[in-house]
Amino acid sequence: MAITTPRTWVVGEVVTAAYLNAEVRDQWLDVLAAWVTYTPVWTGATTNPVLGNGSLVGRSKKIGRLVNFQIDLTMGSTTTYGTGAWSITLPFQAAASSGSRVGNAQALGASRFGGQVVVSPGANGIGAFFPASSAVSNYSSAAAAVPFAWANGNELRITGCYESAT
Incomplete structure (x- = not known):
């Protein structure tokens, strides 16, 4: 059950167990429920990985x-990395609010790079950004060679928070 808009009570209305269950218990069950999995789609700006x-x-x-x-x-050992900046789909479309939201990204290979992700207004996907190499501090889009040449066993971990469109 998804969280719903609370009901508007009227003077003299009798509070019943059904009302309390719907208005209080069920809302809290949703808040306390486990995270759900989804299947993201990974794409490249020019050629898909x-x-x-x-x-x-x-x-x-x-x-x-x-x-x-x-x-x-x-x-994996048979993963190919495509060409151009990578994008990964979000679980829900972002709200068309003003300004972008920033989350965290980690690239784990022989070295560990900290980066960020940007959720743009109305977006369905995100891009991860890392220093282009260990010699620079400005961020570039994650791609086949950014922040390093990706290989078997390397990981990209992303976390974030944003407002959805619905």
Whole structure:
């Protein structure tokens, strides 16, 4: 059950167990429920990557229009990395609010790079950004060679929070 708009009570209305269950218990059950998995889609700006024997798992927890999400991408021995900036789909479309929202990203290979993700207004997907190399501090879009040449066993971990469109 998803969280619903609370009812408007009227003077003299009798509070019943059914009302309390719907208005209080069921709302809290939704808030306390476990995160749910979803299947993200990984694309490249020019040529799409191919997951091969890697894994890509998304999880989210939506409370009202607030969405918390996690994405874990692990490269396999048959994964190909495509060309151009990568994008990964979100569990729900972002609200068309003003300004972008920022989440965290980690690239784990021989080195660990901290980066960020940007959820743009109305977006269905996100891009991860990392320093282009260990010699620079400005961020570039994650791609086949950013922040390093991705290989079997490397991981991209993403977490964030944003307002959904619905």
